[in-house]
Amino acid sequence: MSQLRPTPYSFNRAQRDQVFKVMTLQLDQASTTQLREWETTLAQEYQQFKASGLNLDLTRGKPSAEQLDLSDAMNLILGDDLSNESNTDLRNYGGLDGIPECKRLFAKVLGVANDEILIGGNSSLTLMYFAVLFAQNQGFGALGASWASEGKTTKFLAPVPGYDRHFSVCEHLGIELIPVALNDDGPDMDAVEQLVKADPSIKGIWCVPRFSNPTGTVYSDQVVDRLAQLGKLAGSNFRVFWDNAYAVHSLSDDAPELANIMDRCRAHGTEDSIYIFGSTSKITYAGAGVSFAGMSKGNLKAFSQHLGMSQIGPDKINQLRHVRFLKDSEGLAAHMRAHAAVLKPRFDIVLKHLREGLADTGMASWNEPQGGYFVSFDTLPGLAKEVVQLAADAGVKLTPAGATFPYGKDPDNKNIRIAPSVPSLEEIDRAMAVFVNCVKLASVRQRLS
Numbered sequence: 001m002s003q004l005r006p007t008p009y010s011f012n013r014a015q016r017d018q019v020f021k022v023m024t025l026q027l028d029q030a031s032t033t034q035l036r037e038w039e040t041t042l043a044q045e046y047q048q049f050k051a052s053g054l055n056l057d058l059t060r061g062k063p064s065a066e067q068l069d070l071s072d073a074m075n076l077i078l079g080d081d082l083s084n085e086s087n088t089d090l091r092n093y094g095g096l097d098g099i100p101e102c103k104r105l106f107a108k109v110l111g112v113a114n115d116e117i118l119i120g121g122n123s124s125l126t127l128m129y130f131a132v133l134f135a136q137n138q139g140f141g142a143l144g145a146s147w148a149s150e151g152k153t154t155k156f157l158a159p160v161p162g163y164d165r166h167f168s169v170c171e172h173l174g175i176e177l178i179p180v181a182l183n184d185d186g187p188d189m190d191a192v193e194q195l196v197k198a199d200p201s202i203k204g205i206w207c208v209p210r211f212s213n214p215t216g217t218v219y220s221d222q223v224v225d226r227l228a229q230l231g232k233l234a235g236s237n238f239r240v241f242w243d244n245a246y247a248v249h250s251l252s253d254d255a256p257e258l259a260n261i262m263d264r265c266r267a268h269g270t271e272d273s274i275y276i277f278g279s280t281s282k283i284t285y286a287g288a289g290v291s292f293a294g295m296s297k298g299n300l301k302a303f304s305q306h307l308g309m310s311q312i313g314p315d316k317i318n319q320l321r322h323v324r325f326l327k328d329s330e331g332l333a334a335h336m337r338a339h340a341a342v343l344k345p346r347f348d349i350v351l352k353h354l355r356e357g358l359a360d361t362g363m364a365s366w367n368e369p370q371g372g373y374f375v376s377f378d379t380l381p382g383l384a385k386e387v388v389q390l391a392a393d394a395g396v397k398l399t400p401a402g403a404t405f406p407y408g409k410d411p412d413n414k415n416i417r418i419a420p421s422v423p424s425l426e427e428i429d430r431a432m433a434v435f436v437n438c439v440k441l442a443s444v445r446q447r448l449s
């Protein structure tokens with residue numbers, strides 16, 4: 001027998017064929033004898049993976065070096081010309097809301113007018129954190145109108161599974177999180193509307209409306225329209241936190257578009273109920289991009305007043321090099337196609353393993369995203385932690401189970417976030433073989449017990 005290598009293809013072919021054949025049967029149709037046979041075969045395969053000393057990581061939702069290389073031309077683009085279109089010397093202080101040419105470029109991404117956007121530093125999460133902080137403690141312009149001044153515990157709705165750092169912003173600021181289901185077309189709007197109507201201390205909802213983290217969901221037009229109307233149903237100073245982090249991050253040209261929420265808000269007279277965010281963290285450099293926030297002029301004025309207490313102005317030179325590099329919407333779209341060319345094959349390998357290894361087994365379900373950075377995977381209820389642990393023991397690191405839920409608690413213990421952007425194609429191939437084995441092993445063992 002040839003030496004075993006840590007890929008599914010190195011597994012003894014006869015054994016592997018047997019596993020694949022039996023695994024096409026539904027788990028719940030298997031007899032105890034069959035289950036025991038599967039357990040033996042899968043455990044053998046698992047031990048082989050374990051013995052092969054893997055060290056693979058599917059946790060990191062960040063661009064790979066290959067993707068970062070796509071923006072390296074940005075470093076040389078400014079030369080010694082550091083003034084912008086209005087001849088402002090960008091080396092100096094000032095311009096809290098960013099340079100006009102950068103506003104024009106990213107206002108289109110957020111779907112707001114050029115005077116409804118602020119360009120910030122390198123992190124949209126910082127802008128989101130400040131937005132929550134100011135709303136909670138400083139208020140919306142006039143001091144005293146903050147959420148905290150209402151004297152009740154502030155609450156936020158958290159569509160789940162979701163982005164852990166949204167949850168930790170709230171947890172850090174003493175805001176209670178109420179999970180609501182994220183359906184295939186966006187948050188469960190019946191539940192959302194009922195909750196905000198019943199409780200005026202619910203002041204916000206986190207939304208990642210296009211290629212959400214981690215499920216890849218694109219909100220439907222109807223859901224966007226209903227979210228735009230929440231400002232009329234909710235208590236005072238309610239805000240939708242519209243984190244459009246993956247606004248232009250499709251994996252193919254035919255990925256679904258997202259309705260413009262600011263337009264919907266204008267139609268309903270609720271412009272003040274929406275804060276929109278985005279950044280170039282996954283367009284140019286994740287550590288040295290630019291962030292942006294879109295909001296009504298009134299909100300922008302209040303937000304800028306508070307922001308101005310923490311800084312004199314952002315890094316405008318970084319803003320300028322972004323505009324000179326990306327140029328316009330067409331330049332941005334072409335750049336994102338280059339990203340997709342790097343990312344798509346990685347997603348394809350993940351999905352190939354899941355389809356070939358787990359389709360029709362009754363052991364799992366997962367999304368097939370058309371953009372973004374993640375595949376969201378559900379084990380059978382109660383197995384996510386065990387699968388993550390099995391994979392870790394075999395040298396494959398996964399995001400901790402529960403991370404996609406507020407307070408780290410997945411009530412069904414079933415969701416696992418797979419992030420394939422950083423590892424090489426070969427590494428993903430190996431890691432996914434291990435992952436599929438761990439899911440099967442844990443599922444068969446659960447059934448047997």
Ligand SMILES: Cc1ncc(COP(=O)(O)O)c(C=O)c1O
Binds near residue numbers: 061243
């Ligand atoms: C949904 C979402 N929002 C925001 C961020 C972070 O954005 P930034 O780098 O602009 O702070 C991430 C990063 O993974 C994300 O997934």
